[in-house]
Amino acid sequence: MRNRRTPELSSSEITPESVFLNRRRLLAAGLGAAGLSAAGSAVPSASPMVGSTPGLSPGEELTPEDIVTSYNNFYEFGMDKDDPARYAHELTTDPWSVEVAGECAKPGEYAFEDIVSGFVPEERIYRFRCVEAWSMVVPWQGVPLRRILERFEPSGNARYVEFTTLYRPSEMRGQRSLFSSIDWPYVEGLRMDEAYHPLSLMAVGVYGKPLPNQNGAPWRLVVPWKYGFKSIKSIVKIRFARRQPKTTWQLQAPQEYGFYANVNPDVSHPRWSQASERRLPSSLFEPNRIPTLPFNGYGAEVAQLYQGMDLRRDF
Numbered sequence: 001m002r003n004r005r006t007p008e009l010s011s012s013e014i015t016p017e018s019v020f021l022n023r024r025r026l027l028a029a030g031l032g033a034a035g036l037s038a039a040g041s042a043v044p045s046a047s048p049m050v051g052s053t054p055g056l057s058p059g060e061e062l063t064p065e066d067i068v069t070s071y072n073n074f075y076e077f078g079m080d081k082d083d084p085a086r087y088a089h090e091l092t093t094d095p096w097s098v099e100v101a102g103e104c105a106k107p108g109e110y111a112f113e114d115i116v117s118g119f120v121p122e123e124r125i126y127r128f129r130c131v132e133a134w135s136m137v138v139p140w141q142g143v144p145l146r147r148i149l150e151r152f153e154p155s156g157n158a159r160y161v162e163f164t165t166l167y168r169p170s171e172m173r174g175q176r177s178l179f180s181s182i183d184w185p186y187v188e189g190l191r192m193d194e195a196y197h198p199l200s201l202m203a204v205g206v207y208g209k210p211l212p213n214q215n216g217a218p219w220r221l222v223v224p225w226k227y228g229f230k231s232i233k234s235i236v237k238i239r240f241a242r243r244q245p246k247t248t249w250q251l252q253a254p255q256e257y258g259f260y261a262n263v264n265p266d267v268s269h270p271r272w273s274q275a276s277e278r279r280l281p282s283s284l285f286e287p288n289r290i291p292t293l294p295f296n297g298y299g300a301e302v303a304q305l306y307q308g309m310d311l312r313r314d315f
């Protein structure tokens with residue numbers, strides 16, 4: 001783990017060349033183990049039927065890769081579902097640096113490779129439920145968020161962790177758009193106990209390949225019991241905080257989006273019901289509508305995090 005601000009670090013260690021080598025090593029050692037075949041061709045390491053995966057019901061199937069990588073929300077590239085797949089290649093994700101700040105012993109500016117080095121990504125097949133009432137089942141590869149955050153030694157004052165996406169209008173056309181009302185950069189947050197929950201994942205791959213830009217390269221959060229908007233993409237800043245951070249969607253429409261954003265079929269969005277969802281692939285004639293589960297089906301794992309809270313008020 002290197003902190004670019006520590007004086008003893010020699011400049012040769014942060015040359016573009018070493019960054020390049022580190023990234024190649026990351027892919028070879030990490031994602032290789034998680035799903036790339038020896039020949040380098042991508043094969044999903046999961047079988048399409050995922051009934052034996054914890055949390056998933058028998059008969060639930062993986063959402064096909066082409067849908068996972070072409071039906072996206074990533075407003076930095078536009079508001080339509082196909083904008084991210086069309087325009088996210090305009091973003092440069094290498095080199096990538098991450099600022100760590102706030103209540104921790106190791107703040108600083110880190111190279112992405114240094115933060116993830118030494119980790120072998122695990123495969124996690126998760127249900128993913130968007131607040132717009134569609135859902136998917138996705139095979140992610142990633143590192144438990146807790147293991148990453150612990151590297152920065154958060155202090156006892158850290159009760160929340162805030163994540164921020166890149167602000168780079170030159171490469172993110174949605175940030176230049178006059179139609180976007182979002183106050184960039186995109187910000188999300190978790191309570192520390194949520195961040196430390198074993199289901200919280202920092203994904204670096206999907207379907208056995210490095211994350212495509214439209215899915216949040218080089219790394220993005222995945223919090224499967226919360227609405228999709230909590231799963232922030234292309235993170236450049238991690239800040240440990242005493243007080244609850246203000247998140248992008250909360251600032252945008254506080255009556256519609258709360259800090260917690262736990263999937264809850266009993267609490268409607270003011271403009272639509274959350275009782276059911278369209279499981280992709282879904283079409284007009286085959287909507288594939290299924291009931292939405294409390295905590296997106298992960299209640300047995302996470303409900304205790306919210307004991308004593310009124311989830312209608314803290315939505």
Ligand SMILES: Nc1nc2c(c(=O)[nH]1)N[C@H]1C(S)=C(S)[C@@H](COP(=O)(O)O)O[C@H]1N2
Pocket residue numbers: 068071072073074075076129130131165186214215216227228229230231232233234
């Ligand atoms: N930076 C950033 N992260 C984001 C978003 C976004 O617009 N910008 N959209 C969120 C929403 S609303 C959803 S549903 C998921 C979609 O993730 P996916 O495209 O990988 O399925 O990303 C989330 N993360």
Ligand SMILES: [Mo]
Pocket residue numbers: 073130131132227228229
């Ligand atoms: Mo979403």
